Amino acid sequence: MFGVVVCPRCHRAKGVDLSKKTTTCSCGFAIRIVPARIRLRVGTERELIEAVRRVSADLAGGLSEYERAVQPRRKTRIAEVHARVAATAMKAGDRAHRVRAAAIELSKELEVFSYQDLREVLVALGIQDIDASLDDLLRANVVYEPRQGFYRMITPAP
Numbered sequence: 001m002f003g004v005v006v007c008p009r010c011h012r013a014k015g016v017d018l019s020k021k022t023t024t025c026s027c028g029f030a031i032r033i034v035p036a037r038i039r040l041r042v043g044t045e046r047e048l049i050e051a052v053r054r055v056s057a058d059l060a061g062g063l064s065e066y067e068r069a070v071q072p073r074r075k076t077r078i079a080e081v082h083a084r085v086a087a088t089a090m091k092a093g094d095r096a097h098r099v100r101a102a103a104i105e106l107s108k109e110l111e112v113f114s115y116q117d118l119r120e121v122l123v124a125l126g127i128q129d130i131d132a133s134l135d136d137l138l139r140a141n142v143v144y145e146p147r148q149g150f151y152r153m154i155t156p157a158p
């Protein structure tokens with residue numbers, strides 16, 4: 001069996017062999033192949049190309065293939081995520097709570113967020129010292145750093 005998964009970080013579709021447990025996206029993110037993440041299943045590798053194309057078209061929301069090729073939407077989508085996260089974090093209370101809410105909301109939206117993502121959100125909240133905020137988050141065990149420059153919320157073990 002083969003299938004199509006969508007990268008939680010860059011939101012691109014990728015064809016995978018479903019007998020494998022993980023696959024690495026072209027953006028570098030290691031995607032765990034879990035049933036909830038499989039958007040489409042096909043029987044043969046030959047059908048996979050078309051399946052990836054279909055899922056990509058769904059993700060692009062009806063844009064033509066040509067438009068998608070010349071105008072990647074990732075930038076717009078990420079900017080929307082930052083705006084949404086900043087709006088939520090703004091209501092979290094004092095500064096420490098806002099920083100924490102920003103990290104948690106970014107994790108919910110992106111699963112893994114970058115230093116740059118955090119910076120965009122904190123600047124929107126009027127917080128300038130990104131490094132100190134990040135140190136607080138790491139020290140308080142709100143987030144950890146799975147890869148240099150990338151952060152992820154620490155969730156309690158199931």
Ligand SMILES: [Zn+2]
Nearest residue numbers: 007010025027
């Ligand atoms: Zn990716």
